[in-house]
Amino acid sequence: xxxxxxxxxxxxxxxxxxxxxxxxxxxxxxxxxxxxxxxxxxxxxxxxxxxxxxxxxxxxxxxxxxxxxxxxxxxxxxxxxxxxxxxxxxxxxxxxxxxxxxxxxxxxxxxxxxxxxxxxxxxxxxxxxxxxxxxxxxxxxxxxxxxxxxxxxxxxxxxxxxxxxxxxxxxxxxxxxxxxxxxxxxxxxxxxxxxxxxxxxxxxxxxxxxxxxxxxxxxxxxxxxxxxxxxxxxxxxxxxxxxx
Amino acid sequence: xxxxxxxxxxxxxxxxxxxxxxxxxxxxxxxxxxxxxxxxxxxxxxxxxxxxxxxxxxxxxxxxxxxxxxxxxxxxxxxxxxxxxxxxxxxxxxxxxxxxxxxxxxxxxxxxxxxxxxxxxxxxxxxxxxxxxxxxxxxxxxxxxxxxxxxxxxxxxxxxxxxxxxxxxxxxxxxxxxxxxxxxxxxxxxxxxxxxxxxxxxxxxxxxxxxxxxxxxxxxxxxxxxxxxxxxxxxxxxxxxxxx
DNA sequence: TAAGTAATTATTGTTGACAATATAGCCATG
DNA sequence: CATGGCTATATTGTCAACAATAATTACTTA
Numbered sequence: 001x002x003x004x005x006x007x008x009x010x011x012x013x014x015x016x017x018x019x020x021x022x023x024x025x026x027x028x029x030x031x032x033x034x035x036x037x038x039x040x041x042x043x044x045x046x047x048x049x050x051x052x053x054x055x056x057x058x059x060x061x062x063x064x065x066x067x068x069x070x071x072x073x074x075x076x077x078x079x080x081x082x083x084x085x086x087x088x089x090x091x092x093x094x095x096x097x098x099x100x101x102x103x104x105x106x107x108x109x110x111x112x113x114x115x116x117x118x119x120x121x122x123x124x125x126x127x128x129x130x131x132x133x134x135x136x137x138x139x140x141x142x143x144x145x146x147x148x149x150x151x152x153x154x155x156x157x158x159x160x161x162x163x164x165x166x167x168x169x170x171x172x173x174x175x176x177x178x179x180x181x182x183x184x185x186x187x188x189x190x191x192x193x194x195x196x197x198x199x200x201x202x203x204x205x206x207x208x209x210x211x212x213x214x215x216x217x218x219x220x221x222x223x224x225x226x227x228x229x230x231x232x233x234x235x236x237x238x239x240x241x242x243x244x
Numbered sequence: 245x246x247x248x249x250x251x252x253x254x255x256x257x258x259x260x261x262x263x264x265x266x267x268x269x270x271x272x273x274x275x276x277x278x279x280x281x282x283x284x285x286x287x288x289x290x291x292x293x294x295x296x297x298x299x300x301x302x303x304x305x306x307x308x309x310x311x312x313x314x315x316x317x318x319x320x321x322x323x324x325x326x327x328x329x330x331x332x333x334x335x336x337x338x339x340x341x342x343x344x345x346x347x348x349x350x351x352x353x354x355x356x357x358x359x360x361x362x363x364x365x366x367x368x369x370x371x372x373x374x375x376x377x378x379x380x381x382x383x384x385x386x387x388x389x390x391x392x393x394x395x396x397x398x399x400x401x402x403x404x405x406x407x408x409x410x411x412x413x414x415x416x417x418x419x420x421x422x423x424x425x426x427x428x429x430x431x432x433x434x435x436x437x438x439x440x441x442x443x444x445x446x447x448x449x450x451x452x453x454x455x456x457x458x459x460x461x462x463x464x465x466x467x468x469x470x471x472x473x474x475x476x477x478x479x480x481x482x483x484x485x486x487x488x
Numbered sequence: 489t490a491a492g493t494a495a496t497t498a499t500t501g502t503t504g505a506c507a508a509t510a511t512a513g514c515c516a517t518g
Numbered sequence: 519c520a521t522g523g524c525t526a527t528a529t530t531g532t533c534a535a536c537a538a539t540a541a542t543t544a545c546t547t548a
Contacts, residue, residue: 015316015501017304041530051503053297056531057304060261064308066403072259073509073530088400091347095339103335156332159310160404259531285500295533296500317500317539 017054021061028067028078029171035080039068065164067171081172083224089165090217094210096161097145101193101209104151105202112151113198119144120190142166144190148209151197186212261298265305272311272322273415279324283312309408311415325416327468333409334461338454340405341389345437345453348395349446356395357442363388364434386410388434392453395441430456 024044027033045055059076062068068076108116123144149161189212196205268288271277289299303320306312312320352360367388393405433456440449 017501018316042528052530053300053502053504056297056301060301060304061308064305066400072262074511075530085400088398091343091398092340092401092404095343096336099335099339154332154335156310156329157336160336261531284498286498297532297534300501319500319540 015054016050017057020048020050020055021058024058024062025067025167029167029174031174033078035078035175037078039076065167067167081168081175083220086172087217087220089168090213090220093165094213094217096157097148097213098206098210100149100152100157101197101205102202103154104148105197105200105205107153108151108197113194116147116194119147120194141186142169259298260294261301264292264294264299265302268302268306269311269411273411273418275418277322279322279419281322283320309411311411325412325419327464330416331461331464333412334457334464337409338457338461340401341392341457342450342454344393344396344401345441345449346446347398348392349441349444349449351397352395352441357438360391360438363391364438385430386413
């Protein structure tokens with residue numbers, strides 16, 4: 001076995017466009033690029049030390065993830081998530097992660113289930129400190145869901161949830177520095193879901209995951225009704241305009 | 245004061261990248277660009293009379309739709325759908341269109357339902373001719389589903405289904421020049437779904453749509469079990485295809 | 489002949505410059 | 519004072535050339 005070889009050990013050899021895509025995605029999710037703001041191509045390309053060509057390709061990939069919106073001859077804007085749009089995402093998550101849970105129950109081996117358990121117990125260690133609570137809400141929660149999706153063995157499902165929706169979820173959670181929600185209850189529900197998966201009960205796992213996400217969605221809906229705020233309430237009958 | 249203004253009346257003013265993206269997407273779905281084949285940038289750019297810059301942006305958009313797969317420093321290949329991957333898509337459609345039907349039942353006005361009805365009756369006119377049957381299977385079917393998704397008023401759901409999955413569905417249906425499936429039965433099921441939506445029964449609409457898509461998925465699964473492996477097996481039991 | 493290797497070709501990745509469009513600032517005018 | 523049009527600026531869209539990498543060919547050697 002040669003030691004000094006493996007030419008690209010530290011610096012992985014991918015294209016500039018792909019690299020800057022990941023950097024930009026991270027920046028957007030972290031909120032370093034503020035939602036709604038405009039992307040200035042010359043500035044960004046100079047910042048990242050690359051030309052505008054690869055940058056534009058990266059932006060097109062971000063558009064595919066729905067992290068930016070491009071208007072021809074005008075430019076790209078960082079997407080800004082309002083509560084109604086987050087509710088839309090929750091509706092989709094409800095369906096899709098229910099499916100993922102059902103499939104996971106069919107596919108998961110005993111080792112897989114053990115892995116899920118250990119993930120949950122690890123989260124349990126963090127959950128008691130305030131710091132840990134935030135960790136659990138922000139990352140641990142999606143980590144768990146991520147594992148479930150992987151167990152579904154549906155690669156396209158994985159793409160949609162982990163390639164798009166979860167990034168948007170993280171972005172929203174960072175935006176609204178809110179937390180606490182109900183970490184203890186959520187934790188219990190996670191365990192119940194693993195129970196169902198462990199027993200190979202796909203239907204139950206699907207139902208439990210549906211309820212789990214539905215709860216969060218309804219909480220969001222309550223917040224929406226509470227503050228009909230800004231911009232004339234769109235919740236009344238927002239869809240009268242049959243666009244397209 | 246010049247009068248002959250409105251410069252772009254016939255020619256819509258979008259970017260070259262967006263135009264060629266739509267052209268390429270159509271070519272891929274129609275099968276003009278054969279699945280699995282490689283994309284040659286200089287050749288394609290010359291064919292479309294544009295430079296490689298906008299072309300590469302278009303390819304990146306195609307990657308977002310999962311119509312091509314890009315490998316760094318190698319190039320993009322037209323995606324090739326095998327049955328297992330189509331089954332994955334059906335699983336997702338089942339969940340997502342069930343959701344769409346449920347939401348549509350909540351949102352649809354009487355006019356919306358009339359529109360759905362007229363769409364179905366229009367399809368009924370075509371369904372009797374062999375030609376029409378193919379039309380119904382190929383286009384009419386997805387047209388109906390398209391309308392349901394619009395009625396859900398969930399823009400992100402619309403993006404996923406109509407922006408990605410339906411194009412892949414069309415592509416697959418063109419690839420496998422097969423049909424007939426079961427157009428009459430499917431037609432009945434469509435009417436049942438509209439019934440449920442008309443009555444505002446979201447749960448029923450969801451269940452019916454689930455069953456509707458599930459049937460197609462299971463038929464595909466049967467085909468997968470029938471010929472467990474590699475291509476070149478369709479000539480073995482080709483005796484069943486008496487027609488044509 | 490087969491296999492490995494070096495040279496050649498083709499294709500992708502990247503860049504900087506140019507053209508087209510939109511944005512802003514300014515001045516004139518009601 | 520507000521408004522409309524004009525100029526100037528900035529930004530996006532497009533292109534052609536160059537660099538880097540992969541694919542192919544030709545050649546050498548066992």
